[in-house]
Amino acid sequence: MNIIHTADWHLGQTFFGYERIKEHKKFLAWLKQTLSRKSADLLLISGDVFDNPNPSAEAQKMFYRFLKEVTDTSPEIQIIIISGNHDSAARLEAPNPLLEEMNITVRGIIKYSNKEIDYEHFIIPVKNKKDKTTVWCMAIPYLRQGDYPVLKTDEECTYVTGVKNMYKNIFDKINARKEKKDTIIAMGHLQATGSEISDNDRSERAVIGGLECISPDTFDAGIAYTALGHLHKAQRVSKRENVRYSGSPLPMSFAEKNYKHGVTYIEIDNGTAARIEHIEFDAPAKFISIPQKPKRLPEVLKELKQLPEGEITEYSPYLEVNVLITDPEPSMKFQIEEILRNKSVRLARIGSNTVSSQSKDTVFYRDLHSLNPITLAQEVYKKQYNTEMTDELTALLSQIIEEVQE
Numbered sequence: 001m002n003i004i005h006t007a008d009w010h011l012g013q014t015f016f017g018y019e020r021i022k023e024h025k026k027f028l029a030w031l032k033q034t035l036s037r038k039s040a041d042l043l044l045i046s047g048d049v050f051d052n053p054n055p056s057a058e059a060q061k062m063f064y065r066f067l068k069e070v071t072d073t074s075p076e077i078q079i080i081i082i083s084g085n086h087d088s089a090a091r092l093e094a095p096n097p098l099l100e101e102m103n104i105t106v107r108g109i110i111k112y113s114n115k116e117i118d119y120e121h122f123i124i125p126v127k128n129k130k131d132k133t134t135v136w137c138m139a140i141p142y143l144r145q146g147d148y149p150v151l152k153t154d155e156e157c158t159y160v161t162g163v164k165n166m167y168k169n170i171f172d173k174i175n176a177r178k179e180k181k182d183t184i185i186a187m188g189h190l191q192a193t194g195s196e197i198s199d200n201d202r203s204e205r206a207v208i209g210g211l212e213c214i215s216p217d218t219f220d221a222g223i224a225y226t227a228l229g230h231l232h233k234a235q236r237v238s239k240r241e242n243v244r245y246s247g248s249p250l251p252m253s254f255a256e257k258n259y260k261h262g263v264t265y266i267e268i269d270n271g272t273a274a275r276i277e278h279i280e281f282d283a284p285a286k287f288i289s290i291p292q293k294p295k296r297l298p299e300v301l302k303e304l305k306q307l308p309e310g311e312i313t314e315y316s317p318y319l320e321v322n323v324l325i326t327d328p329e330p331s332m333k334f335q336i337e338e339i340l341r342n343k344s345v346r347l348a349r350i351g352s353n354t355v356s357s358q359s360k361d362t363v364f365y366r367d368l369h370s371l372n373p374i375t376l377a378q379e380v381y382k383k384q385y386n387t388e389m390t391d392e393l394t395a396l397l398s399q400i401i402e403e404v405q406e
Contacts (some may be wrong), residue, residue, distance in 0.1 A: 001040055001128065001135060003081075005264040006031065007046035007189070007229030008248035010086065012059030015318065016348040020056060020250070022314040026284045027249045030064045030277045031263065033280060035070060038265055040077060042126055042135070043070070046229030046246065047084025047142055047189030049092065064095075066107040071102040080124055082141040084189040084229055089141060096176030107139040110147045117149055119170050126185075135183045137269065138223075140166060141229075142189035163190065164218045171220050183271045186226045190214050194238030195231055195245065219243055225266050233259045234278050241274045250283050254349075255322045257287035286317040288345070293354040294324035297332055303341055308342030319345040325354045327387065373401055 009027070011018050035043060045095045050059060070077060081104070083089040089108030096106050111118040124133035144372045148162030149169060155163075167186065174184055174296075182373050193213045193311075226243040233256070234247030246264040253259050267275040290303050298321050321336055323329070333350060340347055377397055381389040 001041045001126070001183075001268040002040045003227075003266040003268065004031075004035055004040045005043060005044045005046065005186075005225075005227040005244070005246045005266060006249065007227070007246050008048040008084070008232055008252075009045075009053040009062055010048055010049045010248065010250075010252055012055040013252065015252075018318070018346055018348070018350050019314075020063065020285075021252055023283065024062060027281060028154070030250075030281055030284065032066070032073065032264065035074065035075075035328065038072070038279075041128075043077060043079045044137075045079070045081040046083050046187050046189055046227050048086045048229055049081065049084070052086060053088035053091065055091075067099070067102065067104055070242065071104070076127055076129065077103070079104040080126075080137055080139050080187065081106045081218065082187050082189060082229075085142045087142075091271050097292075101316055102214045105139065108141045110143075112142075117166070117169075119173055121195055122170055122378070123174055133182070135177055138167065138170045138174065138184065138186040140170065140186065140188050159212050160214060163214050167218050168220070171223065171325060173224065181271065183224045183268055184220075184222060185268070186219055186223045187217075187228075188214075189229045192218075192228065192237045192243070193231055194231055196235055197231055216240055216243055224268055224271060227264075232256050232261075234262065234264065241276060244276065246278075249281050251287050254287055254289055254318075257289070262374075284315045288317050289320040289322060291321050291322055294322040294351065296324050296326060297329055297335070301335060304336065304339045304343075305386055307340070307343045307345055307352075309342050312344060312346060316347045317345050320351060322346070322351045322353065325352050374398060 009024065011024055016209065034040075040205075049063060067079065068078070080104075081092070082193060083092045083106075087108065093106050093108045095347075099106060105124050107122055107124075111121045122139050124137040124139045126137055130133045143163055143166065145159060148166045150157040150160075150162065150165075155290040167188075171186075178184065191213050193215050194281075219240075224242060227244070228237070228245045231245045232248040232252055233245065235245050237243040239243070243262055247259060247261055248256070249263065250259050251259060251261060260278065261283055262279050262281040265275075265277045265279055266273050291300060295303075300321060304321070319340070323332060332352075337347065338351060375392065377395070378389045381393075
């Protein structure tokens with residue numbers, strides 16, 4: 001069986017005010033071709049289909065049109081989708097009655113039966129070309145606090161323990177009913193212990209300071225492949241080749257500009273993942289940072305002048321400008337925008353980095369009442385710009401303080 005694993009599309013994302021519809025359409029067109037080229041039997045989408053719980057009409061139209069076109073072209077393909085932390089589980093599951101007619105299954109809502117989690121809801125049989133179930137999928141969506149079973153033996157059921165219980169219970173149910181030659185695969189939207197994330201990547205940070213990081217031991221050794229979503233960097237988890245993040249198809253922040261974006265291709269043979277391959281997607285709009293490390297404004301402006309001129313399109317590069325601030329630069333934004341006029345880039349952000357003072361002087365709370373406002377302002381200014389406040393600024397500040405106190 002041939003499987004394509006993808007995740008974290010974030011359809012409808014607006015990047016610093018720029019719409020990314022055209023970029024996503026390019027990816028979806030490429031994915032349709034990849035599914036056909038690889039003769040995929042199964043497509044797994046591991047969460048964060050949309051960028052927010054209330055996606056635009058255009059983003060939804062793009063998503064459902066893609067599903068329709070794929071199933072029209074390849075009627076035998078099966079598609080399984082789980083919700084992520086950015087998705088509305090209820091919204092994503094709502095069209096299930098219609099989607100199931102196209103061999104598409106969505107799982108997002110945690111359903112209960114007699115006050116117990118309905119595990120059967122998350123067990124999806126995958127049939128081969130002879131219409132026989134040969135693969136069982138554990139389609140487990142993003143789990144929020146309380147969306148997991150609490151065992152009677154648990155004195156204190158933490159999030160990590162609860163998620164582990166969820167996977168174990170569903171695995172045990174499948175294992176008890178499947179035939180010996182059948183294969184079990186799993187899906188999840190979570191952060192696994194041992195996974196990598198850039199220090200500067202704030203787009204998919206772990207919640208509650210790492211307390212929600214899930215151990216790879218959660219995924220039983222009897223699972224042939226675990227298709228994860230949530231982290232945008234394609235990677236294996238804790239050296240387990242068959243537990244993987246496909247990564248996002250497009251960079252979602254400048255911290256992700258050097259990731260190898262794309263999808264993961266898996267061949268299941270004799271109950272194991274016989275082949276795993278990352279297929280890279282060449283994003284149509286590049287992310288560039290000038291300079292790579294902050295420099296003073298005159299040096300930055302000199303580098304920006306070297307950018308090529310041309311029209312700005314939906315695929316023009318996104319630009320991050322990194323400036324090292326040593327003195328106040330009130331016209332910095334204007335100077336940068338003037339330099340970029342007629343350049344074929346889209347200015348996304350200006351990163352201002354200041355030179356911090358190395359002074360170890362500490363002001364305690366008990367001393368604050370005795371500090372002169374001017375003295376305090378001078379200290380803050382020195383720490384911010386690593387230089388003394390000018391006489392002109394000091395005089396102006398004194399005048400303002402006097403007017404306020406009158």
